[in-house]
Structure formats: structure tokens, C-alpha cells
Amino acid sequence: MKLTPYWTDDSPRPADLPVAADLPNQIDVAIVGGGYTGLSAARTLAKSGVSAVVLERETIGWGASSRNAGITGCSLKQKSKTIFKWYGEELGRIFWEASLDALELIKELVYEEGIDCDWAQNGDLCVYYKSSHYEEDPVWTDWYAEKLGHSFDIIAPDAMRSEIGSDAYYGGFVDEHGAGLHPSKLVFGLAEVAADNGAQLCENAGVTGIEKLAQGYLVHTERGSIHAREVVVATNGYTDGVVRGLRPRVIPVGSYSIVTEPLSEDLQRELSPKGRMFWDSKWFLNYFRLTPDGRMLWGGRNNLSTGLDLVDSAEILRKEMVHAFPQLSDVPITHSWTGQLGLTFDLMPHIGQIDGIYYALGFGGHGLHTAIYLGREVAQLITGEKASSPFAEIPHRTYFFYRKNAWFMPLAVMFYRIRDWLS
Numbered sequence: 347m348k349l350t351p352y353w354t355d356d357s358p359r360p361a362d363l364p365v366a367a368d369l370p371n372q373i374d375v376a377i378v379g380g381g382y383t384g385l386s387a388a389r390t391l392a393k394s395g396v397s398a399v400v401l402e403r404e405t406i407g408w409g410a411s412s413r414n415a416g417i418t419g420c421s422l423k424q425k426s427k428t429i430f431k432w433y434g435e436e437l438g439r440i441f442w443e444a445s446l447d448a449l450e451l452i453k454e455l456v457y458e459e460g461i462d463c464d465w466a467q468n469g470d471l472c473v474y475y476k477s478s479h480y481e482e483d484p485v486w487t488d489w490y491a492e493k494l495g496h497s498f499d500i501i502a503p504d505a506m507r508s509e510i511g512s513d514a515y516y517g518g519f520v521d522e523h524g525a526g527l528h529p530s531k532l533v534f535g536l537a538e539v540a541a542d543n544g545a546q547l548c549e550n551a552g553v554t555g556i557e558k559l560a561q562g563y564l565v566h567t568e569r570g571s572i573h574a575r576e577v578v579v580a581t582n583g584y585t586d587g588v589v590r591g592l593r594p595r596v597i598p599v600g601s602y603s604i605v606t607e608p609l610s611e612d613l614q615r616e617l618s619p620k621g622r623m624f625w626d627s628k629w630f631l632n633y634f635r636l637t638p639d640g641r642m643l644w645g646g647r648n649n650l651s652t653g654l655d656l657v658d659s660a661e662i663l664r665k666e667m668v669h670a671f672p673q674l675s676d677v678p679i680t681h682s683w684t685g686q687l688g689l690t691f692d693l694m695p696h697i698g699q700i701d702g703i704y705y706a707l708g709f710g711g712h713g714l715h716t717a718i719y720l721g722r723e724v725a726q727l728i729t730g731e732k733a734s735s736p737f738a739e740i741p742h743r744t745y746f747f748y749r750k751n752a753w754f755m756p757l758a759v760m761f762y763r764i765r766d767w768l769s
């Protein structure tokens with residue numbers, strides 16, 4: 347079993363990715379972080395004729411953007427009902443619309459920019475792990491229909507076999523917006539599009555400090571310094587202390603995945619007859635899917651820590667997978683890996699500014715569409731194409747008890763495990 351991400355094994359960073367040999371001296375916008383957010387911002391800026399450089403500490407796409415499960419759809423991590431309660435119906439609807447636009451943006455990358463990333467929009471199925479979840483179904487599905495005009499197909503427990511080759515669940519619901527793609531093909535494709543439009547990509551260029559000048563900023567990196575008119579920080583779950591006050595606004599959380607070796611076509615059809623993406627209704631959710639080459643990918647948060655041993659995590663995930671799909675009990679696991687996502691206290695993604703430095707982060711497990719969307723949004727704020735963004739208007743809270751060590755995580759884990767148990 348390899349302890350590296352399956353996706354970059356299957357589709358590695360292209361050897362001819364157009365990375366810049368030298369750092370520029372001067373630039374309009376310096377972007378810290380070379381994942382979906384940073385690259386999407388670079389694409390939008392470059393298309394508007396604004397010079398942009400992406401500064402990535404490792405190699406382009408190294409972070410969560412090449413490690414995720416490639417499952418996307420509409421909605422944000424925070425529930426729409428809660429967003430309505432906090433911010434009112436008008437803003438609540440604006441956030442919902444933004445999540446739909448975010449999905450459209452991925453389609454634009456696929457169909458208009460020609461990024462070949464195995465995009466397949468076959469819907470997603472949320473599976474209920476308790477019968478009470480199925481019974482409560484109408485309460486919230488009616489809410490979505492009434493407030494947002496959005497409908498889900500409810501799947502009764504006895505109809506589940508038409509959707510999934512498992513008897514472990516008590517019904518579920520399908521959202522036809524759900525889609526799957528190959529995350530590393532997407533991130534490298536996005537990098538190529540950004541570079542084709544004139545953005546510069548710099549690897550092994552970790553940013554070590556940002557100095558505010560009378561005009562603009564001096565951005566210090568491991569490879570030298572750059573004068574920039576604006577700076578965008580796009581480091582999500584890998585955010586460090588480069589911008590004082592940013593780290594306390596995002597909590598890094600580990601997410602872990604395994605894949606099996608490729609399955610026979612008959613078994614693939616049995617496990618996923620309609621090619622859906624899957625996730626379960628727990629707070630400590632599992633997400634799973636068939637990969638484009640027919641493996642079962644199974645992922646989960648384990649205990650939210652970022653440092654779990656990858657052999658141990660593979661064993662935990664394999665047990666959960668076999669519980670759902672006993673058909674996979676003898677199928678070897680070929681890869682086990684992890685990556686970090688960034689959670690905010692309100693589970694909302696945010697755009698903000700600290701000392702005039704822009705940032706866009708906090709995507710939780712919904713970063714595929716929202717990271718790309720907020721990358722574009724922050725770039726549009728800089729170019730003036732947009733005067734405001736809903737993601738920049740809501741408060742981005744932190745609390746006095748969190749600076750950079752999330753010591754409270756074990757308590758949060760206990761709380762949510764009890765919630766999963768009671769719900």
C-alpha cells in the first residue's frame with residue numbers, strides 16, 4: 347500500500363507545467379498558495395490584464411486540491427436553514443445562488459476552458475445511517491422546496507438497492523446536481539489555463555513574511571522578495587503565521603482517504619449502479635465514490651487530527667468501507683493518504699482583509715466548487731469588476747481561546763460523536 351495520494355499517482359503534475367524559472371521583482375498581485383483558490387484568482391486576474399504571480403511553498407496543487415475526493419455539488423458546508431436563520435432570507439438566498447454559480451464555474455472550466463478532468467454529473471446520494479433520519483426527511487426537504495425551490499429525490503429504504511450495492515443504510519436522498527471529477531487533473535488544468543492567460547507560477551517559493559510599505563507590500567519568499575500592489579492569501583487548511591491574525595480564523599482538520607485496486611465492471615455496477623457520488627448523514631461523515639478507473643475511494647475525518655498514522659487510518663477506513671460493502675472484504679487497498687482542510691467557527695467560507703491583505707479560505711469539505719468560486723470572487727474585488735461579495739460581508743469570527751493550537755478539538759470530537767450517537 348502506498349502512503350501517497352492516489353490522484354497524483356494516477357495523474358502526476360505535468361513535467362511541462364509552465365512554471366517561472368525566476369521570481370518577478372514587481373507584480374500587481376502576489377498570491378500565496380497554489381491550490382484551486384490561488385489558481386482561480388490568478389486566472390481571473392490574468393484574464394483582466396492584471397499581472398499575478400502564484401507563490402507555492404511546495405509544488406503547484408500540492409495541498410488539498412490534489413488530495414480531495416473529487417465530489418462536488420451545490421450548497422455550502424453550513425446548512426442553508428442555519429444561514430437563513432443567521433443572515434435572513436435575502437442574504438440566505440444569495441449564498442445559495444452563489445453555491446449554484448460555483449458549480450457553473452467548474453462547468454465553465456470543463457466546457458469552455460477545455461480542462462479534461464473526468465467530469466461526470468450523475469448526481470449524489472446521501473445515505474442515512476439511522477432510520478430516524480429517513481423519518482425526519484420531509485421536514486427539511488419541504489423547507490428546501492419552499493424557500494429555495496430546490497427538490498431532492500427521496501429514496502425509501504426498500505429502494506436503496508437501485509442506487510447503491512449496500513444494505514447498511516436506511517434510505518437516503520439524491521441531488522441531481524452532484525458530480526464527480528478527477529481533482530489533480532482539475533488543479534493542473536487550472537494551473538495551465540492561468541499560465542496560458544499570463545499568470546506566473548512559482549514553486550518552492552514559500553512566503554516567509556509580508557511587509558506593508560507606503561505603497562503596496564514587500565513579499566518575502568524562500569527564493570527572494572517581490573514588490574506587490576496587492577496580496578491574496580489562499581492557504582486554507584495549510585495557513586501558517588505569515589499574516590498575523592489569520593491563523594486564529596481557520597482551523598486545520600485532517601481528512602483521510604483510501605482506494606482499492608480497480609474493481610471488475612460487474613462489481614462497479616453492483617456498488618454504484620447509477621455512478622452517483624456518496625456521503626452519509628453523520629457529522630463525522632464518510633464520503634465515497636468509484637474513481638474514473640473503477641476503484642472504490644473511501645474517505646472520512648477519523649478524529650479530525652492532522653497527524654494520524656496512514657496505516658492505522660487505512661485500517662479504520664477499510665473497516666467502515668467493508669461494513670457498508672461486504673463485497674470489498676478481500677479487495678486490496680492500494681493507497682492511503684491525507685490532506686488538510688480549513689474549517690471556520692461558523693462553517694462558512696470567508697473573504698476578508700487583514701492590514702489590507704486579502705484572504706479567501708474556510709471551505710471545509712466543500713472546497714471544490716467554493717474555493718474556485720471565492721478565488722474568482724476575491725480577484726473580481728481587486729479588479730473592481732465586483733464592488734462587494736457576500737462572503738466578504740459576514741463577520742469572520744475567532745475566539746480568544748484559539749491562537750494557533752486547536753487544543754479544544756478532542757472536546758469537539760467527543761461532542762459530535764455524542765451528537766451522531768443521539769441523533
Ligand SMILES: Cc1cc2nc3c(=O)[nH]c(=O)nc-3n(C[C@H](O)[C@H](O)[C@H](O)COP(=O)(O)OP(=O)(O)OC[C@H]3O[C@@H](n4cnc5c(N)ncnc54)[C@H](O)[C@@H]3O)c2cc1C
Nearest residue numbers: 379381382383403409410411414415417553685712713714
Ligand atoms: C482528503 C480530502 C478530501 C476532500 N474531499 C473533498 C471533496 O470531495 N469535495 C470538496 O468539495 N472538497 C473536498 N475537500 C476540500 C477541498 O479539497 C479544499 O477545500 C480545497 O482544495 C481548498 O483549496 P485551496 O486552494 O484553498 O487550498 P489548498 O489546495 O490546500 O492549497 C493551499 C496551498 O497553500 C500552500 N501554502 C501554505 N502556506 C504557504 C506559504 N506560506 N507560502 C506559499 N504557499 C503556502 C500549501 O502548500 C498548499 O499547496 C477535501 C479535502 C481533503 C483534504
